[in-house]
Amino acid sequence: MTMSFSAPLVKIQSLHKSYGPHIQVLKGLDIEMKPGERVVVIGPSGGGKSTLLRVMMGLEKIDSGSIRFGGKPYISSESADKKTEIDTEVRRSIGMVFQHYTLFPHLSVIQNLILAPCKVRGEAKASATKRAQALLERFGLGAKANAYPAQLSGGQKQRVAIARALMLDPKLMLFDEVTSALDPELVAEVEQVILQLAAQDMPMMIVTHDMWFAKNIASRVIFCAGGVVVEDGPPEQVLGAPKEERTKDFIDRVFHIRH
Amino acid sequence: MALDFSIILRFQEALLLGLWMTVKLTLICIVLGCSLGFFIGLARTSRSALLRAVSSVYVEFFRGTPVLVQLFWIFFCLPLILGVELSNLTSGVIALTLYMGAITSETFRASLKSIGPEQLDACVALGLPRRVQVTNVILPQAVLRAVPTLLSNCVSLFKESALVSAVGMADLMFVGQNISNNTARPIEVLTVVALIYFLIAFPLTRAVTLVERRVLTKLAI
Ligand SMILES: Nc1ncnc2c1ncn2[C@@H]1O[C@H](COP(=O)(O)OP(=O)(O)OP(=O)(O)O)[C@@H](O)[C@H]1O
Ligand SMILES: [Mg+2]
Numbered sequence: 001m002t003m004s005f006s007a008p009l010v011k012i013q014s015l016h017k018s019y020g021p022h023i024q025v026l027k028g029l030d031i032e033m034k035p036g037e038r039v040v041v042i043g044p045s046g047g048g049k050s051t052l053l054r055v056m057m058g059l060e061k062i063d064s065g066s067i068r069f070g071g072k073p074y075i076s077s078e079s080a081d082k083k084t085e086i087d088t089e090v091r092r093s094i095g096m097v098f099q100h101y102t103l104f105p106h107l108s109v110i111q112n113l114i115l116a117p118c119k120v121r122g123e124a125k126a127s128a129t130k131r132a133q134a135l136l137e138r139f140g141l142g143a144k145a146n147a148y149p150a151q152l153s154g155g156q157k158q159r160v161a162i163a164r165a166l167m168l169d170p171k172l173m174l175f176d177e178v179t180s181a182l183d184p185e186l187v188a189e190v191e192q193v194i195l196q197l198a199a200q201d202m203p204m205m206i207v208t209h210d211m212w213f214a215k216n217i218a219s220r221v222i223f224c225a226g227g228v229v230v231e232d233g234p235p236e237q238v239l240g241a242p243k244e245e246r247t248k249d250f251i252d253r254v255f256h257i258r259h
Numbered sequence: 260m261a262l263d264f265s266i267i268l269r270f271q272e273a274l275l276l277g278l279w280m281t282v283k284l285t286l287i288c289i290v291l292g293c294s295l296g297f298f299i300g301l302a303r304t305s306r307s308a309l310l311r312a313v314s315s316v317y318v319e320f321f322r323g324t325p326v327l328v329q330l331f332w333i334f335f336c337l338p339l340i341l342g343v344e345l346s347n348l349t350s351g352v353i354a355l356t357l358y359m360g361a362i363t364s365e366t367f368r369a370s371l372k373s374i375g376p377e378q379l380d381a382c383v384a385l386g387l388p389r390r391v392q393v394t395n396v397i398l399p400q401a402v403l404r405a406v407p408t409l410l411s412n413c414v415s416l417f418k419e420s421a422l423v424s425a426v427g428m429a430d431l432m433f434v435g436q437n438i439s440n441n442t443a444r445p446i447e448v449l450t451v452v453a454l455i456y457f458l459i460a461f462p463l464t465r466a467v468t469l470v471e472r473r474v475l476t477k478l479a480i
Contacts, residue, residue, distance in 0.1 A: 054380075057380075057383070057384050058383065059380055059383055059384070088386070091386060092386040094384075095384065096384040098377060098380065098381070098384075100377050101377075102377045102378065102380060102381035102384075103381075104378070104381070104396055104400075105400070105477065105478045105479070106399050106400050106403055106477070106478065115385070115387070115391075115395060116385040116386060116387060119387060119388070119391045119395065120385070120386050120387060120388070120391075148477060150476060150477055150478070150479050164385070165384070165385070168385065168386065
């Protein structure tokens with residue numbers, strides 16, 4: 001790691017985001033993430049968790065606030081004209097996997113993986129293919145390299161999507177409810193892959209409704225509601241013994257368990 | 260009245276020439292019309308209001324008027340307006356290309372629209388530059404999705420092309436009509452002409468169904 005230990009990997013300051021004039025979703029969010037941290041974001045439906053991740057991926061404009069990444073300015077909207085500035089170079093070091101399947105259906109698995117490395121970084125096809133094959137083997141998908149997305153199960157598609165993002169060597173991975181569209185028996189295989197990444201200290205921000213997964217992967221949990229951070233702390237605290245009343249209510253209501 | 264299909268054999272050569280004209284006209288207009296249609300389809304989803312307006316007036320006009328009227332207009336009015344003589348083939352090509360461009364632009368527009376926004380999200384998340392997004396992700400999917408409908412557009416064009424006989428182009432229909440008038444054998448001649456159209460169009464419509472099934476299973480994520 002080139003950064004000093006204390007420097008934050010991500011620093012979100014006073015982030016405001018609305019959709020149109022009436023739907024204010026993020027109302028002044030402040031989050032700091034240290035290198036190697038795995039932050040799980042939980043909160044009520046419609047609370048802006050997906051919006052937060054989409055903003056961090058550079059997919060949405062913001063109203064005001066700023067995000068710094070690895071010490072560099074990444075996203076900001078501070079000038080008078082309210083234009084969202086996104087540093088696309090910095091954006092390249094962030095990877096994201098979505099709730100819905102987003103593989104390119106007209107490309108085979110291996111073509112999905114090598115498209116960005118070849119086109120964005122100009123990597124040679126042979127070397128990208130070699131790396132892709134190795135990654136697929138690691139995720140138990142070695143035999144599926146030449147299959148098309150339509151021939152894969154939901155769990156396989158999500159594992160391919162994770163592999164595709166990893167091909168660009170991201171410094172941060174964003175996961176937005178990547179297992180919630182899956183049949184229950186396929187959830188574990190995807191979570192195993194993410195746990196594998198966690199074991200290698202990949203920094204990640206994860207939105208999930210899966211309590212078991214949250215507890216196992218998080219180094220920190222953030223409870224977001226009403227567009228602000230309500231509680232932020234280690235998993236034992238936020239999931240086990242929340243300090244805030246609203247967190248307590250949410251955990252009781254949604255997860256039914258607390259210990 | 261006794262039917263005598265053997266007279267067809269006497270006119271074999273003329274019918275073949277007519278068929279060749281029909282096929283040639285159709286193929287030329289498929290290539291030109293589909294290319295035109297693709298760009299018009301893009302223009303209709305463009306950010307420029309002017310491009311959108313011009314392209315939609317064009318499409319709505321050609322979809323909302325009879326092809327026969329369009330043909331007559333191009334054959335008789337266009338040369339007057341331009342002040343130049345246009346050969347029959349040129350006029351036929353212009354007319355049917357404009358018709359084909361209008362209907363295929365709708366096909367392309369629908370297929371462009373069917374590509375979900377999540378595909379674009381994935382492109383951005385992978386850092387793909389705009390050029391790569393268009394040429395490697397959007398265009399191939401749009402074309403693949405359009406193929407079944409484009410094939411039926413081609414079949415329509417092939418059938419509609421018979422209208423050029425009304426302005427005196429020597430296509431299959433025109434030749435058939437001539438033979439039938441000269442021999443007073445409309446039943447035999449026109450039945451054979453219908454069969455020829457059918458034998459070409461029918462396999463194509465079957466192909467549409469097959470291709471459609473394949474494309475859909477491939478693109479269903
Ligand atoms: N593109 C959009 N246009 C308008 N409103 C939107 C858009 N995307 C999200 N919203 C609204 O913003 C709010 C926050 O949505 P968001 O998807 O970020 O919530 P979430 O916390 O991810 O919820 P869930 O747990 O259901 O996924 C919701 O009220 C939603 O309806
Ligand atoms: Mg969400």
